Amino acid sequence: MPKLYYKFGAMGSSKSASALMCRFNYIQKGASVLLMKPKLDTRDSQNEVVSRIGLSAPCISFAENESLQNIYKTEKEKGKIDVIIVDECQFCTKEQIDELRQIAEEIPVLCYGLKTNFKTELFGGSKRLLELADSIQEIKSVCQCGKKAIFNGRFVKGLLVTEGKEVEIGGNEKYKSLCWTCYNKEKQKAKIYADIISYLKKFKELESAGEWSSDTSADNIVMQKPHVIYDDVVKDFLADFKQFQVKDPEKILQLDGSLESLRKASTKDKDFDYCMALISFSLKLERTKPGIVKTLIEDGTMQKWLKQIKKCVDNA
Ligand SMILES: [Zn+2]
Structure with missing residues (x-):
């Protein structure tokens, strides 16, 4: 039975690299992969998943109001699809995760992304995935102190901020993954x-x-x-x-x-x-x-x- 997988991690836990390696493994086995990501992320090229360690692959990017069922249907008409991999899945809407849940009845769907925002609260997409995924797995990363990092701190001029919009595009802020002790400090x-x-x-x-x-x-x-x-x-x-x-x-x-x-x-x-x-x-x-x-x-x-x-x- 195919499954809906949710693989989450803090900033810098090489989620995109994991997504790309997973894609590579499927392709090696002769499978056809549909790689997708929400359009919200403008850090990198729109039609590419790019990891910090230098790996990249072309992908389909979708807007907030787009139906993932429709994209899946259109792509299926072009050729067979064996698996869907979604990067930055925290930015998906609740409805889009619901659609992925349904698609996972046919083929495996693997979602990679953050769990919580800089206010330590769940992203919309992450919340729905925690509710619906068959398999939930943490991709671990390390805090500056050596402990496991689970929070994403937003820094402006070197100081942690806890107020502001969930997604700041083109801002001068930086993110750091932190453990609770360091986040609090x-x-x-x-x-x-x-x-x-x-x-x-x-x-x-x-x-x-x-x-x-x-x-x-x-x-x-x-x-x-x-x-x-x-x-x-x-x-x-x-x-x-x-x-x-x-x-x-x-x-x-x-x-x-x-x-x-x-x-x-x-x-x-x-x-x-x-x-x-x-x-x-x-x-x-x-x-x-x-x-x-x-x-x-x-x-x-x-x-x-x-x-x-x-x-x-x-x-x-
Ligand atoms: Zn720490």
């Missing part, structure tokens, strides 16, 4: 980057980061340890960066936790995580050494750290 980086830009500007306009205060009783006896009532901008900063808190920052930094050691810590050639640890450490110290954040903002140390983080992101 990139997402945080983009968020931190946006925050840093705003605080670099806001801190510049700040006259004072906050005022010292101590509650006194009627007899003027100091009841509480002196503490800083921070300016709203700094309060926001503390709240924003709390969510990016690095665990045990002192271990990364190897500093003694004095104000001077923080001030003197060189950021030259230091990476993103190191600078985030500096901020985390100062936030942590504020609890036992009130005013440390005030000093670090007012003397420009905090801004130096933020600038280095920005530099790390910009050069990534």
Whole structure:
């Protein structure tokens, strides 16, 4: 019995190359292959499936509103067809996958494509294939960290984006296949980057980061340890960066936790995580050494750290 096959993988998992090798194997056995792909993909030539490793083969491309049954019928009239291979099948409509399901009653249909978009959500074609395919197989690829990559991150100017149209044609974006840990890390980086830009500007306009205060009783006896009532901008900063808190920052930094050691810590050639640890450490110290954040903002140390983080992101 012929089957409907769905072979999915993340970006760069050589799906097109797999599709082309599969075609080659069928042809070697004397079978006649109908190779197709949706027209949406304008990366490469319209009437060719091209893989990154240099393989290519002519194909029929079809529009969103075209019937695949009709194409199959027309091609069948020209000569026998033993198998259909569809590349970039994620861009097929639900109706087109339904048609392929029906065609798979007669001949094998093999669909190659992505599973999820840059928002980590299923593509329309992928969803229908997961629902209808007889056989579902993953083509594995590796993340930058060595783990299995399952997500497709869209990057604009080196930063992960999670908003926008599903298909951006002719944009300056790039895609990278990532594991969940790295996808999340990139997402945080983009968020931190946006925050840093705003605080670099806001801190510049700040006259004072906050005022010292101590509650006194009627007899003027100091009841509480002196503490800083921070300016709203700094309060926001503390709240924003709390969510990016690095665990045990002192271990990364190897500093003694004095104000001077923080001030003197060189950021030259230091990476993103190191600078985030500096901020985390100062936030942590504020609890036992009130005013440390005030000093670090007012003397420009905090801004130096933020600038280095920005530099790390910009050069990534
Ligand atoms: Zn990873």
